[in-house]
Amino acid sequence: MPEQLAFALEVTANGLMAGVLYALVALGFVLIYKASGIFNYAQGVMALFAALTLAGIIDGQVPFSHLINAVLGTDVHHFGWHVPAFLAILLTMVVMIALAYAVQRLVFRHLVGQEPIILFMATIGLAYFLEGVGDLMWGSDIKSMDVGLPQGINAWIDETTFEAFGYGFFIDNLDIVASIIAALLVIGLVMFAQYTKQGRAMRAVADDHQAALSVGVSLNFIWILVWSLAGFVALVAGIMWGTKSGVQFSLSLIALKALPVLMLGGFTSIPGAIVGGLIIGVGEKLFEFLIGAPFLGGATENWFAYMLALIFLVFRPQGLFGEKIIERV
Amino acid sequence: MKDQADGYVTADGRQIGPVVMEMKNITLRFGGVEAIKDISLDIREGEIRAIIGPNGAGKSSMLNVISGFYVPQDGEVWYKGSRRAAMKPFQVAQQGIARTFQNIALFEGMSVLDNVMTGRLTHMETGLFWQSLWKGKAEREETANREVAEKIIDFLEIQAIRKTPVSRLSYGLKKRVELARALAAEPSILLLDEPMAGMNVEEKEDMSRFILDVNDEFGTTIVLIEHDMGVVMDLSDRVVVMDYGKKIGDGTPHEVRNNQDVIDAYLGVAHDD
Amino acid sequence: ELVFPSLSYRTGPYAANGIPFADGYADYFTLLNERDGGIGGEPIRMIECETGYNTEKGVECYESTKGEGALVYQPLSTGITYQLIPKATADGIPVHSMGYGRTSAKDGSVFKNIFNYPANYWDGASVAVKHLLDVNSGSLEGKKIALVYHNSAYGKEPIRTLEELSKKHGFELSLLPVDHPGQEQKSQWLQIRREKPDNVIMYGWGVMNQVAIQEAANIRYPMDQFMGIWWSGSENDVRPAGEKANGYKALTFHNVGDDFPVFDDIQKYVVGTGKAAGAGDQIGTALYNRGLYAAMLAAEAAKTAQGIHNTKAITPAQMRDGMEALEITEAKMTDLGLPGFGPEFSVSCENHGGNGLVAVSQWDAAADSWSLITGYEQSDQDVLTPLIAEDASAFAAESGITPGC
């Protein structure tokens, strides 16, 4: 049986790592929700868009080449240079900030004070739009994402655990990097939200757009700031997931893995995203290992993550760390 | 004369009945905050009972206890002679207790008429099946209740905005619609939480008129929270004064007005007129 | 005018796979038009319709093109194929689901208008096992084989076959479903790492492939013991894993690379004239070749039909006859500039599925190319024939068809 135990431990450890990756996506949702009460359906597409842009820039691809070629009959594809990863990340960030600015100017500025469902709707439009633009801009072939992150089994953990348990644990290097980055992100964002005036204003905006306006909080500024931050988080998530699976349309579907995390951690809590991610990661992996695969024929992870979150919610309707839903008359 | 258990007749000839509702030693806490501290009060049938007190005294909380939204940690609620078991708010409403809210709680997405009609919900019982067919039972019921609602709309002079979505109304009109919704329920007890906040004197006069008329015509018992002393003193039969969750006075307007505790805690100065 | 609709998907989750196939399909027809003036002198008109791999759009595409005189449909998605099986049959238009769709459509006595030559999913599974037998000197007794599959109708296809084969050859089969889209496969690969199966077979699609190969590399699963079906065997699937994908195997029913005379023609007549369907960068990739191969088979069937009915402008019904009488020989392929490009096979009324000849290819990461490492081998007909007969007769019973030729 100790072997089973070791397996379970390994599964748990990997669940934790997977959870961190989910949390990275969930963080983007939390940021925007916290700052505007907008449930940003486009977060997944933003991650895709960021990753596409990064891959395209690194590769020196000509944006919109397909469209240009079709319309002008030219035959351009590449600039013929390769941009170093670091610079490319900076450039991508510039693009994401520009995107944030455009989103604010063209969309949300006109929708201040509307109900959440309507803002949600606008992000749906945005998702369609970005998906189309991303495809037009960079093409829909699979690009590999190589910014020099390590990947593959971590030898040190493998050996150490082998000595300790007689069974070497598999932990992916990429996951370790992701965990470190996620931890840094969360610490940074929590500090930002809790201790800065912008952070407080952000929460105020989420509560009441009008009132925030009335005390002079500039929604424009706050929203551009937050969408840029979310763009940054999307970029990080895009890099991680893109490294794992190549950059392609399906990247936008990782949003689906983030939703149960979000729900469990609470839509408004930055630490909640991480804790939620860890619980979901471990929960779904252990369930698959202990019950799903042996008794239910496997592939239970998707629904189990949601069921787990659902069960939590029945006891805490605002998620683990979410702000309590104020019910008063 | 007020001790007569079966009621009495007021100076202006209204019949006040026996106690219909009695709150016994109610204590309500929220975490560390004690919103209501061991308060008892009774409400007689057909009377206008005012609750006054400084901000945060626990008045609204008391209404919430009556309407079943807050469950007190301690104490009992007696209604019509028997102790009320733990109850959901909607069950309380079905017993004939309707109310308005301090922070307007109208259904913003619906028209004024629909809002008033929601007040009639406790009187409508056609099942899903008949409603889905509409013709027949459902339509008849709708029309009957619509008549009641229209009467109240006329009564409150909001005919002109009948079909307007509530979200487009100004604050004061919303208050009036809220009263209409509560009246539409034809309640036996009507709880009003600052119905006249945000109105000018003329409108307060109208509002007072409505309240008195309801009380007169239907014998509705009314519990009223209001900060306008003029209104309170003129309308109410008895007044409870609360401060920091405690009851510091209870009696006729005249008695209360001259109670030193009340003056200190609430009125500030003895009210001139 | 010969109308060939192309239900392509250049958008959506599977665009990366849809683009090369559609390019290959289109380029071959363009080549025929440019070089030969069509088929038998009759010009070809290809109508492309974007499905996004979405069933409903597929229906729209079918309905909007069928009136144009479409000769044969290549639906390119299992979902759309299932839609079209009854519809196209009723409309008398043949469907060629090449290497996908409903396996039992091989039984032409039941599925009169549906063709799935030269190979189907069950052939794939069988040849995979056969290859493993070869590698393991003829015996799989006591070996463990894991099947990693897309948890959908498509992914579940080989299970029956593999179960039969495991009984026959005495290997142990374990099943590892991966839910759509398959970005997160930690559980499955940890399980593989624990159980250490001797071989892994994969029926994957889309991002699932890339992640699986990546994860296999991460746990250092030997790549040459890992084999995918042809839909898990494109450049797209292995490239994201880089070096580490070296040695990964995939089944295929056509050849790889661009070392065939026909590609010179394509360069000359299609790319050179600026009529290439895509950017031209897909030529010679596994999926491009598959598209080209599908177009070639369609053109050959049309030729056969022209021969049978002695008319140039054939109808869909005549096309169907051509498909049913199709015979692909080495000589023919050499003629077409495609020597050894696919297996030799012939189609008949009873057998719409060809001879079940499948080869194994292997990825060479350094050379960035696939290469065939076996010849075309036939699947285990003893096992498959009864399975197909069973499923086909069930369908016949369900939909009230009297089988017959």
Place this chain on the structure above:
Amino acid sequence: MLDATPTPDAQVETLLEVNNIEVIYNSVILVLKGVSLKVPKGGITALLGGNGAGKTTTLKAVSNLLHSERGEVTKGSIKYRNEPVHSSDPAEMVKRGVVQVMEGRHCFEHLTIEENLLTGAYTRSDGKAAIARDLEMVYDYFPRLRERRKSQAGYTSGGEQQMCAIGRALMSRPETILLDEPSMGLAPQLVEQIFEIVKSVNENEGVTFLLAEQNTNVALRFAHYGYILESGRVVMDGPAADLRENQDVKEFYLGMSDEGRKSFRDVRSYRRRKRWLS
């Protein structure tokens, strides 16, 4: 309780000028049909009128909060310090020194009372110390808020929220405050107190007030000048002292007839309302 303040002399600069504005909601509902007012610097100007008259709408037009309600100023102009402010956004208005206390409180429910107040100081850049000082000042004005400072605003009583909203506006150190029904829901002695605060802020710090108020009695006692709105039009204006003496105002806004104030119970018969228009 006679505290009628003298009307500010005529030379005083006009800080805010609203010129014949028309406001339309949702592109169809015409609400203000030409409202003009002038708010002198350092004065307290009251905006009176019945429910739905357009007081709130006027204030929102000034603070530019209309946009978020799909309302629009279609005609006329609004000038602050002689600069048109028609197209600036609310945050800009606050930077210019105009802050609005919204009707119906609008506290940030999930923030504590103290955080609410601090958010009020969002636009300020004069350092933490100054802000802390003003925080103390607000707490001194409203001791009740100090008691509840760590509670989430959503869980405080209606009156406490009203205090919070007013305190929040004070925190921005504005030049002009637009007060929408400040007395609503406050206990009588607090109403007095609030107006005393208004008065002292006005006198000591020179803050200009434009207030919409239903409590005409109090409003006219503290204001210098008043406008009466009805159905989106200004129907009367004048120095507060004059208005208080006006017969109609007395009857319909102060509830007084020649015999003095009458009891609410005695208003037996239905009256047709006095309307200047219609």
Place this chain on the structure above:
Amino acid sequence: MLYRESGDFSSSYAEDSQTFPIKFDRYRYYFVMFIAIAVIPFLINDYWVNSLFLPFLIYAIAAIGLNILVGYCGQVSLGTGGFMAVGAYACYKLMTSFPDVSMLVHVLLSGLVTAAVGVLFGLPSLRIKGFYLAVATLAAQFFLVWLFNRVPWFYNYSASGQISAPERTFFGINITGANTQAWATYLFCLMFVIFSAYVARNLTRGSVGRKWMAIRDMDIAAEIIGVNPLRAKLTAFAISSFFIGISGALFFAIYLGAVEVGEVFGIQKSFLVLFMIIIGGLGSIFGSFAGAAFLVLLPVVLKIVGVDWLGWPTDIVAHLQLVIVGGLIIVFLIAEPHGLAQLWRVAKEKLRLWPFPH
């Protein structure tokens, strides 16, 4: 003036609460009905039916169902795909188990089965609200799809795991399978659309509808004025799922004929139907139609314009299509946040004032 409201006076409350109190509206409505029932069936062919009318009609039913839940009762659900799958699989099991029973019965029964499942998954809505509930309903979505994929009983143990609709008739006319006539399938679906719209309209204008809307706008206040939230929410879930089940059954049996659950009834479907009602207008029956039409027609129209007329490559058109649909959604929202239905209403209000600006 193009649009007259004055001059139409109701003299009774019943008259006032009819669906189209204005005569002009009423006549236009009769006209549309007439066209739909008596003209279109004679004009359409396979293309029109299969690529436009059937999806439009069936999505309209689903949209009406979801609108009851989301638009009227305020419970945001992303489980639509899963519930449609329940309808489809129920229909399949019924069709194959009782081949001689009328399709009408099967479809209605599928609706009932779905209603039951809907109520089950509606239970958490008592505690969970807003977007949390939306995400929670995804649990239903994923679980149901997994279940139908996993348990062979549901697909009658067929080798492929797909379900295919056998041929069935209605009054002797083929309505499922390959040998159907365009008009027959059209009319069969239209019948359910009219039924759904009629029932939904009646329910939403009466006391049930008001209970739903009260819960939507402010659930606590609703409870305090006497609405039993559990009852109201569960009836909304039941009725909504009933319609969604019907649409799922039709989607499978009439429109597609063969279905693979993960692909056809996946999460994308849930989003699609939700988008329809938001674009169309929450809390509006007309909006359900408008939204369904918008999302079914627009891509087809764009495709026809882009590919057939302008001759652009299909992929560029497909991408542009995304950009345009996304852009249009945003433009519409900014013009009128409450959907096409509201846009229509405001347009009418303006027409009424025309030629005066206001």
